[in-house]
Amino acid sequence: MYKKRGDYVHFNEKAYNVLENYLLHQVDSIKNIFILIDDITYTHCLPILFQKIDFLKKSNLIQIKSGEKEKNIDTCIQICKSLEKFKATRKSLILNLGGGVITDIGGFVASIFKRGIRFINIPTTLLGMVDAAIGYKTGVNLDSIKNEIGSFYIPEFLIIDTHFLKTLPNEEIFSGMAEMLKHGLIADKNFWKQMNQIQKNIIQDENQWTHLIQKSILIKQKIVDQDPKEKGLRKILNFGHTIGHALESYFMNINKILHGVAVTMGMIYESWISYKINGLSISDYKEIKYALSTLCPINKISDLEFQKLLLIMEHDKKNEKNKIQFSLLKEIGKCSYNCSVPYPLIKESFLN
Numbered sequence: 369m370y371k372k373r374g375d376y377v378h379f380n381e382k383a384y385n386v387l388e389n390y391l392l393h394q395v396d397s398i399k400n401i402f403i404l405i406d407d408i409t410y411t412h413c414l415p416i417l418f419q420k421i422d423f424l425k426k427s428n429l430i431q432i433k434s435g436e437k438e439k440n441i442d443t444c445i446q447i448c449k450s451l452e453k454f455k456a457t458r459k460s461l462i463l464n465l466g467g468g469v470i471t472d473i474g475g476f477v478a479s480i481f482k483r484g485i486r487f488i489n490i491p492t493t494l495l496g497m498v499d500a501a502i503g504y505k506t507g508v509n510l511d512s513i514k515n516e517i518g519s520f521y522i523p524e525f526l527i528i529d530t531h532f533l534k535t536l537p538n539e540e541i542f543s544g545m546a547e548m549l550k551h552g553l554i555a556d557k558n559f560w561k562q563m564n565q566i567q568k569n570i571i572q573d574e575n576q577w578t579h580l581i582q583k584s585i586l587i588k589q590k591i592v593d594q595d596p597k598e599k600g601l602r603k604i605l606n607f608g609h610t611i612g613h614a615l616e617s618y619f620m621n622i623n624k625i626l627h628g629v630a631v632t633m634g635m636i637y638e639s640w641i642s643y644k645i646n647g648l649s650i651s652d653y654k655e656i657k658y659a660l661s662t663l664c665p666i667n668k669i670s671d672l673e674f675q676k677l678l679l680i681m682e683h684d685k686k687n688e689k690n691k692i693q694f695s696l697l698k699e700i701g702k703c704s705y706n707c708s709v710p711y712p713l714i715k716e717s718f719l720n
């Protein structure tokens with residue numbers, strides 16, 4: 369059974385009470401708790417968690433290197449070996465403390481280890497809080513193919529603590545804001561306007577963060593609740609991602625590109641396609657392009673790069689009947705899915 373909206377996301381101080389109660393009442397032995405971290409969340413986030421719940425210091429730590437490159441099946445095998453070494457059982461629990469890479473890997477390992485153990489997501493990046501940790505998708509990359517191996521698997525619940533954002537670099541904040549803006553673009557015009565007003569000033573006020581993150585999660589969760597396994601409607605969450613994922617895969621081996629940056633570029637190009645074939649008005653297109661290009665600079669794509677990107681897009685899991693499928697905007701706040709787009713138009717979108 370999928371959990372309904374709001375039931376499983378807990379915020380700030382209250383969230384730690386929920387976690388502490390859960391750990392005291394549901395888990396047989398504290399030794400059976402595993403905390404998955406990367407080298408950065410070990411430094412910045414683990415002390416905060418320990419400060420909130422002291423007895424977690426007795427749990428087993430599994431640490432991996434930070435970064436998208438680690439999101440592969442070899443890392444999962446290493447984690448499974450660590451679980452084995454520390455005598456994890458089917459009753460063990462994994463706490464994923466980190467960004468989208470940690471929650472994707474940790475959720476996937478939880479779904480396969482001994483055919484499934486429990487896990488809790490504690491996302492520590494903005495992108496993790498509003499997107500990666502929400503919606504039950506877990507997984508890893510296969511070489512440069514994004515999220516090719518994975519599962520749908522449900523966490524016990526989620527802890528959102530905006531304190532973690534204090535150590536997050538600005539570029540990572542912008543990366544998460546891109547997904548929040550996407551939520552506005554596909555489903556909630558008011559939220560898009562609200563996000564647009566604040567996007568140039570990084571928010572300092574924690575209450576404001578909590579409010580916006582909460583709203584963004586609700587938008588995603590409402591879509592996921594209607595179509596958890598992505599048979600239809602959920603595909604609108606892929607707006608900006610057909611081109612965005614191709615850019616991410618392509619640049620992964622050349623130089624690092626943030627998921628949010630790739631998606632921001634993808635949203636600009638896919639808005640152009642939306643304008644050409646899906647009824648998006650020119651004024652909406654211009655508003656989107658202006659807002660998003662303020663958020664991140666757009667790289668020019670060469671002809672050769674385009675051919676390579678096209679090859680990657682052809683591998684996209686969302687494709688059907690040998691056609692590249694896009695989710696395209698009808699207007700700000702409304703999105704269609706399963707839209708086939710001819711290759712020349714994809715290329716044209718890169719030139720605008």
Ligand SMILES: NC(=O)c1ccc[n+]([C@@H]2O[C@H](COP(=O)([O-])OP(=O)(O)OC[C@H]3O[C@@H](n4cnc5c(N)ncnc54)[C@H](O)[C@@H]3O)[C@@H](O)[C@H]2O)c1
Pocket residue numbers: 406407408409412413434435436439466467468469470472492493494495496499500501502503504505506507514515532533534535536537540543627
């Ligand atoms: N499962 C899904 O539905 C879904 C949705 C969107 C994105 N994703 C995946 O999420 C990943 C991207 O997530 P991300 O942007 O969080 O990347 P990330 O996990 O690599 O985190 C970004 C960087 O920030 C560091 N970091 C984490 N928390 C920090 C903190 N509080 N302070 C300082 N540094 C911190 C990390 O160590 C890392 O270096 C991609 O792999 C993407 O495919 C998954």
Ligand SMILES: [Zn+2]
Pocket residue numbers: 499547609627631
């Ligand atoms: Zn994304």
